[in-house]
Amino acid sequence: MADLNRDDRGQIILIAAFALAVTFVALALIVNSAIFTENLASRxxxxxxxxxxxxxxxxxxxxxxxxxxxxxxxxxxxxxxxxxxxxxxxxxxxxxxxxxxxxxxxxxxxxxxxxxxANVDGRRIAQNSSTGDDFTSTSGSANYVVAEDVTRSGIAGENATRAFVINASEIDGSNNATSFEIEVRDDSLAASGNTNTWQMHIWNPTGDVVRVVVVKNDGGSVTREACEVTKKHSFVRIDVTGGTVAAEPCDALGITSSGENMHFAAGAPDGPIEDYKIRFKNATAMHGNYSMVVRGSSLLNTNVDEGALGITPGDPYWTDAYYEIxxxxxxxxxxxxxxxxxxxxxxxxxx
CATH class of the missing domain: 3.10.20 (Ubiquitin-like (UB roll))
Structure with missing residues (x-):
């Protein structure tokens, strides 16, 4: 090894210290850049x-x-x-x-x-009637499971059903007892139980008025919320997951003034990653068309046709889709x- 005098050794130490300082500055810049990228939404x-x-x-x-x-x-x-x-x-x-x-x-x-x-599999379920068909199953049943094994991701704030829109050309029900009902319940629950369910009722009490009532049973704690809208056209657009009726916000389908979450499927099921099913009840009371996209649904039933081609007009059907990308x-x-x-x-x- 070369014999270094005191001055040479001092210079080497200074160079090494400078190199370390540059490294630390670079690391700090990288860390700060990462933090900035992650927190830009709040700055x-x-x-x-x-x-x-x-x-x-x-x-x-x-x-x-x-x-x-x-x-x-x-x-x-x-x-x-x-x-x-x-x-x-x-x-x-x-x-x-x-x-x-x-x-x-x-x-x-x-x-x-x-x-x-990059993508998460799902199913698109639709009924494309333009002639005012009702919402019954392919066999004409008014009470049936539309989708089952709909799977939540388990991530806070994420649902497992989106873009659920109804274009209602006619609503036959005139009260709660005769209303069209959409029910969400835990896959493991019997059809007769109401704990951990979300139920939406739609009826036409008088004239052009559309009434929507949602009942959420979250572990036995029941919350009921309603809204009424007067339809402006021959049909009314009900955005079930978007929380509007005839383009007007509906507390029964969103966050109430008291902060209660009434969004689609809220409270059902009781766990963040539990599967749920979607049922239609009294489907002869609703006419028009609808569509929705569900996450991870197996749809192992004959109530909804597979594929959009060759089906009977007015029958519901499903096709493969991406729930998210x-x-x-x-x-x-x-x-x-x-x-x-x-x-x-x-x-x-x-x-």
Whole structure:
């Protein structure tokens, strides 16, 4: 080993100390960058962060449109559905980047169907009548299970049914006893029990008035909430998971003024990852059409036809679908870099 004098050794120590300092600064920058990326949603003081979050919301909305269209029109196989979503997401990415390029902002959105967690399987259930058919099963039953083994993810705030919309052309029931009912219950519960259930009743008490009553039985604690809306057209649109009736907010389908969660399936089942089933009761009292997307449903029953082709008009049917997808979003400016995954599940209420 070379014999180093005191000055040489001092210089080496200084160089080593400087290298360590640079390393620590770099590590601090990396950590701070990661923390900033994770917490951008709660910070608005950084230049451009509001724009990044606004663009994020726009991307999520457009990706939701892509998902819904693929589920409805490109349902034959997963690969066909993936191709349709990828094309639409890439188109969104190109348009947003072109719009932002003049401001020095780079925006990129990508959907990678082969990545773990990029999509979650589900089923789309629909009845597409345009002639006012009722909501009975394929065999004409008025009381039946529409979907079973609907599986919650177990993640707080996530449901397992989304985009459940009814377009009612006629409502025959005139009171609670004769109303059309949607019931959600734990898969393990007998049909006669009401504990851990969510029940929605819809009827027409008079004239053009539509009344909605929801009863939630959460472990024996019962909450009842109602709303009434006067329909403005020949039909009324009831967004069951979106919480509106004729485009007006309905407390019976959302968060009440007292903070009670009445969203679809709230309180049923009693566990965050328990399976539940969806039942229709007195389905002859409701006419029009409906559709919904459910997560992980096996639909092992003959009440709903398999496939959309060759079915009897007015009969309910199901097709394979994605309940949710994940897209990667990045937003870059000279002063800001924001990269995150966006979970896309349009029309999903709180759990």
């Amino acid at each position: 608005g003081e950084t230049a451009g962060s509001d724009d990044a979050l606004a663009m994020r919301a726009m991307v999520e909305t457009n990706a939701g449109y892509a998902l819904d269209d693929a589920n409805r029109y490109n349902y034959s196989t997963d690969s066909v559905r993936d191709e349709a979503i990828t094309f639409a997401v890439n188109n969104t990415s190109m348009q947003t980047e072109q719009q932002q390029a003049m401001t020095g902002t780079l925006v990129n959105v990508s959907y990678r169907p082969g990545d773990p967690g 994940t897209v990667e979003y990045s937003y870059d400016t000279p002063n800001l870099r924001y990269v995150t995954d966006i979970r896309v599940a349009p029309g999903e209420p709180d759990a």
